[in-house]
Amino acid sequence: MRIETDFLVVGTGVAGLTFALKAAESGRVLVITKSKPEESNSWYAQGGIAGVFAAGDSFEEHVQDTLRAGAGLCNERVVRRVVMEGPERIRELMAYGVHFDRQPNGELMLGREGGHSQHRILHSKDATGRAISSVLLEQVQKHPNITLTDQLFAVDLLTQHHLGLYVNRGNPDITCYGVYALNYAERQVYTILARCTVLASGGCGCVYATTTNPSVATGDGIAMVLRAKGRIANMEFIQFHPTAFYGSDKQPAFLITEALRGKGALLLDPLKLDRFMPRYDSRAELAPRDIVARAIDQELKLSGLPHVWLDSSHLPADEIKEEFPTIYEYCLAKGYDITKEPIPVLPAAHYLCGGIEVDEWGRTSINRLYAIGECSSTGLHGANRLASNSLLEALVYGHAAAEHARKVASSFDFEYRVPDWNARDTDNTDEWVLISHNLREVQSVMSDYVGIVRSDLRLDRAARRIDLIYRETESFYQRTRISPSLCELRNLIACAYLIIKCAKIRKESRGLHTTLDYPDLLPVAYPTRV
Template identity: 50%
Template structure:
């Protein structure tokens, strides 16, 4: 029998955005943080390079803003960029006060005035990436999770998968959630629901993301009536380790920031031919260059080489990558690293304002599932962790000013599964899962055409119809929910890509190679695209 829970705030997602929000909310609020797993299953934990912040005297907020606007290829919202960047120093200070141990410079006396070691990454005009070796996301996530565990008002509930929101009279009243262990769907009623569920890169065959990045928040927000925007802009990280046994292991951009070169199989550098910034060009340019060279040569991969740097420096600054590659027989102090592009970040998402508010009252979205306007047509490296934390604070402040009382409101109904049965056709899920990810990779990847997009849309329509019929007749499972959400988000991505008749940032189409003079966001409105 299902259970009815009541909280002041329910948060979907246990990465940096969700945990930071929980910690920023008033201590007297009763908060539930629901997730598929713990913080180690989040994209936050997998983030290697670091977090962008203006921390050096030679750097400035204006410079960081301009770099972000330039990388975003004309589609960043300046107000969102300025909001995010202007809060970068206080965000770093807050994390440090919680116990995040960022790396310090070794070449100065730290006893007088501690100074962080700052890395440089593509698109940045200054060294401004604060980091904890090459596992910054893990360091941040572990501290946030530890603090959340110590808080008496926060319930951390893993093994939960969001199903659908409860919306009555235009207001979000809660959310239905699958308890995977107990095989039942519970109702979580709340004064505010916050989606911090991450991106949707699992829609592609090759991705750097953890398995849970299935677009759940975007899909359930769309079904609840929220607009989505700019989902055609899917960032492909240029350098994921290419090895049959290395599932989704990313090679941080910080390696290129420290002088690593991208090489063809014959040892020739190629990035200078594509951009004057060479290996430090923004990710869309680097990923397209690698894709072009692999297709031109028929190569399975290209190579990243940092073996010309001092071995001690490499091992000290990139210990995680060094150890992981060593497991596969690659000594990065001596050997080239085989790499390929892989889906990495969803730049579009649920439309929100500067407080993280969505179109539905009582529903917020923060982190990768949201669209704030920060990233534009191409996310600049290491801005995403900063966005998670800045908008977590903004949403917490706004929620704390609301009346979350629901004592006079009628409670939503419990989940009804009286008309469904257990499935004996799970092969449908596995087959559709593979087909979806394959055609998204082939037709909606780094380089697109109208013909490919139309083929993808036809297949997405067929899959949606089949999945919806299956969903209506059988009990929900984690695999079914993720497939349902991925198919929905895939369709939204395809429709956004079809709408954009130009090549800009991460969206590159052979049919429209030029830029439109007046760029606008691609906004989809529920009701226009319902099946």
């Protein structure tokens, strides 16, 4: 099957949906997603979205908080642009019908999270992502110029490589003509040709054994760009959320939003139930996530226990139930009443700060290809993301990429010479155990050796093991009919390779990258690029 569209969007998170709605003013948009439309990191976002709305707040303070969290690696121009444009994009959400919590007097109820010097987090109870995504999805589904197709898995980008030409990483003129996408139900690979292609395919939390991300977060867009020889940056900066519920028996690990710490919840050590954060940072529980996650990691190593405690039992019970209903119910079902007792928590892989390198319009190093949202590296987060800045980035870059693509799309023709997918010499196999086994192995290698604290020795061990799994999986891939789980495994291996490679290039400890061998910060910040 061959499909043509003006704009092809891969992903139904906040970034992809935002782009689709804006681009649809100028042409036909096809949005594809590999799972159900609502299965995305966006849907699970809890805490909220950062924006300068409070009377006592200022753009400058939000900028400075973002730069401070980013540990010298943010692009200040990008930070200023996102912070200053943010409120306008958030007002657009409200105009679409997104409801943010308000005080009885009608003013926005603004929360405060780690690293923020002001109350500036707009939220919708503790299910902000769902509130935003459901409204955007509704708008997309009723738009006459947008087609949304789920269960369609983007496998690879179409470039000159598919015309039989040699493409390498140094080539400045690689061009994207669309994607090959697997329709599971039909077991058929579609050739989708587009004037402009947009990757809004999210992060790669599933490369670790414990993650807050849903199972769709397998870094597919990033791996596709790697294979297409595009540029990728700063992959070593993986944010571990300090507080996922310990003992959850399902992936994703259930997140306990830091808005709860913003409200006054305290972290207690596992043995004496004493507060430990004041010993690590003057901002205590409200220090940026990397500091809190490292402190918990250290406490766990000291105690030898698998979790610390998070205590909100001293806070007003009615407010906790009102503001954090999802968390309250979840913990209650697990046997903990958060208004009466502490809950066990541990860090979990949560957010990717690096990704596909893009410019101010979300343009990648590959012509006609944009990347927006968590799969991209814009320069906003630097070495560490400030809480609630990622939904903001998805909105601002979804808008910017659409503005640009709308202007240029009509000047591009479809590339009809791209051949259809070739499944010759591949077959169904009965060796599916290889996929699940190799996936578990990738995840445990990454968690054991490339987690919160790294070293040269650990990275070398990880690199050797990932290389072995890579070779085994590639040989399996060459002879096997593709499936989503096989594609995801390949993509996670590619992301593991990128994270390790960037971590090895960085000879310092900065932001989310801490290594025992280079504990200091180098005087000049530099990006890592592949």
